[in-house]
Amino acid sequence: MSQATSHSSLVFDLLSPASAQDAQPIFHRLRAQEPIHWSPQLQGWVLTRHADISNALRDPRLVAGPMTGQFERLPEAARTQLLPLRDAVNMWMGHTTHEGHLRFQSLLKRYFTPRTVENLRPRIQAITDTLLDAAAAKGGSIDLVQELAIPLPSSVIAEMLGVPLTDEYMLQRWSRDLTAIFSAFDVQQLLRSQQSVMEMMNYMRDVLAQHRRAPGENILEVFVRAQAEGLVSEEEILSNCALLLFAGHETTARLISKGMLLLFQHPEQFAKLREDASLIPQAVEEMLRYGDVVGIITRLTVAPVELGGQAMEPFQMVYLALAAANRDPEVFADPDRFDINRKPSKHVAFGFGSFYCLGAALARLEAQVFFETLLRRFPHVRPTKDTQPTWESRPPLNRELRALPVEL
Structure with a gap:
């Protein structure tokens, strides 16, 4: 069992925009040569092997x-400024203690049942049709990311939380700031994220009060009943509503936008999908696997840990790629080939075990409805001529697709 060391035979600039633009070559080299890699730059472990990450x-x-890990590395003055953000994030499901995570997961499983998710299909279909109608009415080129991929899941999760759709664009602005929490190493950016988290929680305080005056069968009702049973506090509800408004659409938006780009980049696969819509569910799984929909997530060791023969000390950051x-390649044959006929897929885009994403079935349904509807109504959708996708670097080793011009 080896000990943690700040020395490595492999040296990478994991925070550069260039590495974020194309991380797979770095991942391939690390996985082959040093699958559990100590990064002095990140002051943490980077894991790249499927078995170790699982x-x-x-x-x-x-x-x-x-x-938790980033906070302690900041100057004392910055830590003081960011205490409200730390306290809010530490109440999030998936970011609290293991016991706290299981408590929230148990609560929300009451809502995210297969029947509840499937019952959302007509509403998802209606929102998809409305968005496509508006896009078609514009004529010419549209931005698939901003006009379709983001509004669809953000509208769905907003309705699930009792949020008026008229406030959707404000929620999207807040969500962009929250994204930085997972990658920002800049205090000013974290302060902007903190401001947005506080604004979201205050906003949801009013929405929650309105729900109590006129209850409905939505996620808020699950939280209200849990609070009556003494299972959650008011601040935990507000903090987790902010998380759901953000996380409830970000992954699906990436899946739709990056999935569409993959089809453009692999025309032979796109042709198969046009010819046989029954392939859409497994095509969505391949988009999740191949499309880097979720690049890296972080963990913190709270006790001595051994993974893959490597000893890790308490309170070390671990980056799960x-x-x-x-x-x-130990799990997927020909892993660098995008193949919509691939099955079964053991990808970990939605996590694994007790940290498997509760909204996975909803994200799959939203993406399937979107691609089914798009290809039925606009089978000749194509990239806008003489344009390129717009990317935003999100170090370490990640990037966001911000614009994808298309013609319906």
């Missing part, structure tokens, strides 16, 4: 929480 995701000694695990 084991880490189910190990209760590794807890989620991007603020899900995008690397999803290209592991």
